[in-house]
Amino acid sequence: MRPLIIAIDGPSGAGKGTVARAVAKKLGYRHVDSGAMYRAVGWKAVRDGVPLDDEEAIAALARRSRIDVTAADVSIDGADVTRAIRTPEIDRAAAAVARLPKVRTVLVEGQRQLGAGGAIVMEGRDIGTVVFPRADVKIYLDASAEERARRRAADPAHSGGPTAIADVATALSARDEIDRTRTASPLAVAADAIRIDTTSKPVDQVVAEVLAVINARI
Numbered sequence: 001m002r003p004l005i006i007a008i009d010g011p012s013g014a015g016k017g018t019v020a021r022a023v024a025k026k027l028g029y030r031h032v033d034s035g036a037m038y039r040a041v042g043w044k045a046v047r048d049g050v051p052l053d054d055e056e057a058i059a060a061l062a063r064r065s066r067i068d069v070t071a072a073d074v075s076i077d078g079a080d081v082t083r084a085i086r087t088p089e090i091d092r093a094a095a096a097v098a099r100l101p102k103v104r105t106v107l108v109e110g111q112r113q114l115g116a117g118g119a120i121v122m123e124g125r126d127i128g129t130v131v132f133p134r135a136d137v138k139i140y141l142d143a144s145a146e147e148r149a150r151r152r153a154a155d156p157a158h159s160g161g162p163t164a165i166a167d168v169a170t171a172l173s174a175r176d177e178i179d180r181t182r183t184a185s186p187l188a189v190a191a192d193a194i195r196i197d198t199t200s201k202p203v204d205q206v207v208a209e210v211l212a213v214i215n216a217r218i
């Protein structure tokens, strides 16, 4: 079978990470979380005190950084930031740097290199629309706002400490708003994407639906 490029997009808490990881495992493909790359850049900008709206400075920072995203870890310039990038502060920093077109150009370039040989499941916001407009399979995962906030609040990888679901919901909808309304590659459903609503669906069922879409395409 020809090595495919599979794009999985959708808002936070739609289940992209869990589903993309399981689908990649099933196919023996590489899984890449593109959001982790924006998070790593946001983390380094905060660490170095670079203003999050200074497009030139953040793009330069992104360009000179080595970001490694593996199935298990995320590192930037050799520093393991796997846990450090999952905090409320870095949620906001990542959304801020992701608005900047020049930063996106740098990261999209890296994402295209990772996917050049296919055999990849990449998740994000613009994978099917911008990064790989000719992806073999495009999936858009969505879920109700309440369900997405519930999942995010229960996610142990998110180390913000115990947080009320209402607070998570407020922060999530603020970030969604930034992701959807920014001018550079806003979160959008690609015309040829298959949309799957994951609200109250067990992970296994969503994974099976995605695999069925992939099988139907090949």
Ligand code: DC
Binding pocket: 012, 034, 035, 036, 038, 039, 091, 094, 095, 096, 098, 123, 124, 125, 126, 127, 175, 179
């Ligand atoms: O998926 P995530 O929450 O880890 O993503 C972090 C931020 O990066 C979020 O604000 C959306 C943004 N992002 C993006 O703009 N494009 C992508 N391909 C992936 C993430």
